[in-house]
Amino acid sequence: MDNIIKEILVTEEQIQSKVKELGERITEDYQGKDLMLVGILKGAVMFLSDLARNIKLPVMIDFMAVSSYGSSSESTGIVRIIKDLESSIDGKDILIVEDIIDTGLTLSYLTDNLRKRRAKSVRIVTLLDKPERRKVEVPVDYTGFVIPDEFVIGYGIDYAEQYRNLPFVAALKEDVYMKKNKV
Numbered sequence: 001m002d003n004i005i006k007e008i009l010v011t012e013e014q015i016q017s018k019v020k021e022l023g024e025r026i027t028e029d030y031q032g033k034d035l036m037l038v039g040i041l042k043g044a045v046m047f048l049s050d051l052a053r054n055i056k057l058p059v060m061i062d063f064m065a066v067s068s069y070g071s072s073s074e075s076t077g078i079v080r081i082i083k084d085l086e087s088s089i090d091g092k093d094i095l096i097v098e099d100i101i102d103t104g105l106t107l108s109y110l111t112d113n114l115r116k117r118r119a120k121s122v123r124i125v126t127l128l129d130k131p132e133r134r135k136v137e138v139p140v141d142y143t144g145f146v147i148p149d150e151f152v153i154g155y156g157i158d159y160a161e162q163y164r165n166l167p168f169v170a171a172l173k174e175d176v177y178m179k180k181n182k183v
């Protein structure tokens with residue numbers, strides 16, 4: 001692993017204590033509400049499963065999978081839904097659980113999309129935020145860690161579908177993805 005990791009940005013201990021803190025805040029804020037966690041596959045899987053266990057309320061859990069239309073979509077923010085929710089969210093308090101916010105285009109599309117389905121409220125919790133890269137403003141309600149503009153892996157986040165199982169978040173060495181991009 002040393003040959004691909006540039007630096008550990010968030011340790012396993014830091015993640016676990018932050019997840020606990022976020023779970024406590026969400027538990028307070030959603031008293032008496034009809035909370036549904038919507039995890040964005042696949043990156044948010046680790047975060048959602050740890051976070052959900054730290055929310056001491058009855059919650060529903062569902063998932064969506066989305067993909068952006070490639071680099072040309074970066075300007076339009078058009079996102080394709082690969083897997084949709086299984087049930088109606090009419091009247092529910094939706095908390096979107098995301099791994100990382102980069103340009104903001106994915107979440108901007110998703111929050112609009114879920115609001116149109118008559119959710120009672122739509123809020124966002126993200127483990128990581130790279131504000132330097134933002135193209136559209138997205139109101140983020142709960143943020144785990146603000147990180148610099150680095151390509152990161154671990155705790156659900158992949159590079160070419162690998163490294164999601166790392167228990168920490170690390171910056172990937174530049175030469176790992178530079179090499180791939182040249183092919």
Ligand code: IMP
Pocket residue numbers: 043098099100101102103104105106107150151152153157158159
């Ligand atoms: P955006 O905010 O629409 O640009 O897209 C955010 C999505 O891009 C995240 O959910 C990730 O799937 C992916 N992404 C953004 N930054 C990184 C990174 O540093 N490593 C791996 N995936 C990333």
Ligand code: MG
Pocket residue numbers: 040041042043044098099100
């Ligand atoms: Mg994602």
